[in-house]
Amino acid sequence: MKNKGFSFHQLQALGQSLMVPVSVLPGAGLAVALGRFLQLSTEETTHKLMEGAQATEILITSPVLHSLGKILYSSGLAIFEQLPVIFAIGVAIGFSGGAGIAGLSAAAAYYTLSNLLKAMSEIRDLSLAINMGVFGGILAGLLAASLYQKYHEVRLHPVLGFFSGKRLIPILSIFFAVVVGLFFSFIWPPVQSAINEFGTFVTGSEWGPAFYAAGKRLLIPVGLHHVYYPSFLFEFGHFTTAAGEVLRGDSPRYFAGDPTAGLFMASEFPIMLFGLPAACLAMTLRAQTIKRKAVAGIMLSAALTSIITGITEPIEFSFIFVAPLLFVIHVVLAFISGLLTYWADLHLGYTFSASLIDFVVGYYNQKNALQLWIFIGPLIGVLYFTSFYFLIPIFDFKTPGRDLSEEINGMDSHQTPEPELKDQINSIAAQNTTSDKSKQQRYHQILEALGGAQNLLQIEACITRLRLKVQNKDLIQEPRLKSLGAAGIMKTSDGSVQVIFGTESDFIKEELKKLVASQSPKPLSTKEETNQFTLCSPMSGKFVSLEEIPDATFSQGFMGPGLGIDPSKGIVIAPFDGVVASLFHTHHAIGLESTPLPDGKKIELLIHIGIDTVKMQGRGFQALVQQGDVVKQGQELIRFDLALVKKEAQSSISPVVITNMDQFKTFVLPNKPSPSAIDPGQSVGFIVIS
Amino acid sequence: MNSSEALVTLESQDGLHARPAGILAKRASQFQSKVELIHNGVAKNGKSIMSLMSLGLKGGESILIKAEGEDALQAVEAIKHLFESQFKE
Numbered sequence: 013m014k015n016k017g018f019s020f021h022q023l024q025a026l027g028q029s030l031m032v033p034v035s036v037l038p039g040a041g042l043a044v045a046l047g048r049f050l051q052l053s054t055e056e057t058t059h060k061l062m063e064g065a066q067a068t069e070i071l072i073t074s075p076v077l078h079s080l081g082k083i084l085y086s087s088g089l090a091i092f093e094q095l096p097v098i099f100a101i102g103v104a105i106g107f108s109g110g111a112g113i114a115g116l117s118a119a120a121a122y123y124t125l126s127n128l129l130k131a132m133s134e135i136r137d138l139s140l141a142i143n144m145g146v147f148g149g150i151l152a153g154l155l156a157a158s159l160y161q162k163y164h165e166v167r168l169h170p171v172l173g174f175f176s177g178k179r180l181i182p183i184l185s186i187f188f189a190v191v192v193g194l195f196f197s198f199i200w201p202p203v204q205s206a207i208n209e210f211g212t213f214v215t216g217s218e219w220g221p222a223f224y225a226a227g228k229r230l231l232i233p234v235g236l237h238h239v240y241y242p243s244f245l246f247e248f249g250h251f252t253t254a255a256g257e258v259l260r261g262d263s264p265r266y267f268a269g270d271p272t273a274g275l276f277m278a279s280e281f282p283i284m285l286f287g288l289p290a291a292c293l294a295m296t297l298r299a300q301t302i303k304r305k306a307v308a309g310i311m312l313s314a315a316l317t318s319i320i321t322g323i324t325e326p327i328e329f330s331f332i333f334v335a336p337l338l339f340v341i342h343v344v345l346a347f348i349s350g351l352l353t354y355w356a357d358l359h360l361g362y363t364f365s366a367s368l369i370d371f372v373v374g375y376y377n378q379k380n381a382l383q384l385w386i387f388i389g390p391l392i393g394v395l396y397f398t399s400f401y402f403l404i405p406i407f408d409f410k411t412p413g414r415d416l417s418e419e420i421n422g423m424d425s426h427q428t429p430e431p432e433l434k435d436q437i438n439s440i441a442a443q444n445t446t447s448d449k450s451k452q453q454r455y456h457q458i459l460e461a462l463g464g465a466q467n468l469l470q471i472e473a474c475i476t477r478l479r480l481k482v483q484n485k486d487l488i489q490e491p492r493l494k495s496l497g498a499a500g501i502m503k504t505s506d507g508s509v510q511v512i513f514g515t516e517s518d519f520i521k522e523e524l525k526k527l528v529a530s531q532s533p534k535p536l537s538t539k540e541e542t543n544q545f546t547l548c549s550p551m552s553g554k555f556v557s558l559e560e561i562p563d564a565t566f567s568q569g570f571m572g573p574g575l576g577i578d579p580s581k582g583i584v585i586a587p588f589d590g591v592v593a594s595l596f597h598t599h600h601a602i603g604l605e606s607t608p609l610p611d612g613k614k615i616e617l618l619i620h621i622g623i624d625t626v627k628m629q630g631r632g633f634q635a636l637v638q639q640g641d642v643v644k645q646g647q648e649l650i651r652f653d654l655a656l657v658k659k660e661a662q663s664s665i666s667p668v669v670i671t672n673m674d675q676f677k678t679f680v681l682p683n684k685p686s687p688s689a690i691d692p693g694q695s696v697g698f699i700v701i702s
Numbered sequence: 703m704n705s706s707e708a709l710v711t712l713e714s715q716d717g718l719h720a721r722p723a724g725i726l727a728k729r730a731s732q733f734q735s736k737v738e739l740i741h742n743g744v745a746k747n748g749k750s751i752m753s754l755m756s757l758g759l760k761g762g763e764s765i766l767i768k769a770e771g772e773d774a775l776q777a778v779e780a781i782k783h784l785f786e787s788q789f790k791e
Binding site: 563565570571572596598601603618626627639674 | 725755760
């Protein structure tokens with residue numbers, strides 16, 4: 013596999029792997045928050061005048077709680093202090109698909125890199141020591157992961173056998189870290205001063221928080237916001253703790269108690285807590301009356317998700333693609349939000365997203381938080397509400413519940429709009445109430461709507477999206493995915509597809525992986541759904557409907573439901589794995605019994621070559637199997653002289669019928685198969701099992 | 703519980719192929735009783751087309767019809783009649 017430049021897909025993979033180290037932060041944030049709270053609430057500060065100068069005396073009311081607070085605070089802060097190496101390990105694990113050795117190698121590479129850069133700063137006598145910070149960590153992580161991908165299966169000479177395969181990766185990582193480090197010791201200083209300047213500019217600028225909030229919104233549709241925000245959260249700005257540790261970035265500084273931190277993070281709270289929920293209200297009110305109740309359910313759960321967890325995609329993807337103008341307004345309002353929070357000197361912090369939970373956790377270092385509730389939040393809410401409420405009808409944007417063609421275009425004609433919308437509610441509400449069986453069915457349907465197991469080259473997920481690499485994008489059934497709960501679908505030119513399923517994306521990813529693993533790649537697949545058995549054609553020829561078969565016994569359904577095939581070749585193959593249940597001695601008809609279905613039932617299929625061929629007394633028919641033989645799908649069963657059949661029999665039209673239909677629900681022909689040629693193994697119908 | 707049986711001979715030279723098997727299974731299914739056809743010591747479910755066909759009964763061969771249940775007598779009579787009328791129903 014050769015890398016041709018840095019593709020969009022790789023950039024996405026990077027964004028996704030950045031989620032791994034970020035997942036460490038909420039735990040650390042909680043420890044720091046609790047620690048700070050315990051420390052501050054057990055301290056009493058008194059101011060005294062001593063020898064003319066003001067002196068501050070701190071009295072500790074409860075030494076035990078204070079110590080506990082200190083323990084929690086330092087423990088949690090450790091993570092924020094070691095962010096680069098956490099990123100190195102996390103990115104390597106994320107990027108290599110979970111390889112532990114890649115994580116170890118990344119740590120080794122990072123320490124190598126960081127000491128080498130220190131040494132080079134001294135050698136080159138630079139005034140500003142080279143420090144790549146979190147970028148160095150990410151670089152080390154990517155380095156280790158790509159070395160892992162390339163070389164983890166390399167076999168060395170037996171003498172060096174110990175270092176074959178995975179054990180080779182740490183050594184290579186250290187070696188390459190030296191090479192890369194030397195390179196970056198020349199490249200990085202100008203970059204570093206540029207970053208410092210940009211950092212100083214944005215941290216000091218009144219535009220900074222606005223750019224942060226708006227930039228993140230702008231990158232959400234392509235999923236690259238994960239690449240954008242770490243600089244702000246983990247790199248810009250410095251803060252030295254009482255213990256002398258230097259912390260960088262808005263988030264670590266905020267939680268360590270830096271009073272100047274939290275300006276960037278604050279810019280997002282009005283959007284998550286007020287703006288987007290207000291947009292939900294507007295979209296609900298603009299839904300058609302008949303659908304409003306269902307839309308209200310979806311929007312309420314999406315709004316609560318945004319407020320409580322700070323995850324906004326379920327809302328954003330309900331309008332971004334159908335109403336690009338609203339997306340532009342969303343970005344502009346995020347910018348305004350950033351300007352307002354800066355202007356109000358609002359300082360708020362989070363480790364994950366601007367949610368109510370993070371608001372509570374980070375309360376101790378807040379500044380002007382009241383402004384959020386009484387002024388900025390409501391204002392942003394009103395702005396979102398009015399723009400959505402008035403623009404939707406003007407441009408007739410097809411936000412949820414406004415598109416009448418939704419159900420007409422739906423793939424499943426049996427689905428009425430109500431259950432379709434209910435599906436979405438279920439999905440966003442994490443499906444607590446639906447049974448395991450229907451969930452399983454839903455995963456099967458999702459897989460089908462994605463074009464089946466064969467179409468999926470890679471299945472990944474981040475918090476809210478399924479990230480896929482597919483063989484053929486055209487096989488993706490967007491309306492069906494939407495009816496299965498997807499809030500939005502994005503395709504890019506290089507074959508990556510993102511499907512936004514909200515917070516359950518990760519579960520769906522796991523289930524899809526299981527399903528794909530369980531479905532061995534069979535060209536003649538019969539099992540598409542547990543509840544449905546796909547019947548493949550045992551012959552090549554033309555489709556003839558059951559009613560048109562020139563024999564009353566078959567055409568009146570006496571023998572069971574099915575179809576007729578006017579063969580174009582004198583070969584009968586097994587349409588599924590099973591046993592030859594009956595082979596008439598004249599070899600003109602064969603009965604097959606399928607291997608047991610998941611519920612233990614077996615399908616019995618009669619393939620009758622031609623009509624009244626029993627009269628031919630076996631002439632022209634050659635059986636390749638015997639009654640009782642086990643047969644595999646695709647195996648040849650009977651060869652016959654087609655010309656002779658056409659000449660001597662009443663008709664060559666061959667009924668293919670299910671003789672034990674009383675055990676199943678229905679047999680469904682696919683939407684009127686074209687009268688043109690059917691190939692052996694081609695799906696000709698479905699048996700609905702229960 | 704009643705049980706009944708009758709020995710019949712298949713007159714048609716074509717044997718018990720798809721069409722007669724279908725007719726027989728359908729007729730047998732109209733009765734509550736368990737219906738079996740026994741040929742060469744092998745008993746097959748008389749209500750299943752596939753089972754009947756797997757008997758491979760040829761023209762001129764004899765077969766035992768056996769029924770067990772409330773309407774066993776009627777079932778055997780009905781099936782016997784099918785054989786006698788050569789499935790021209």
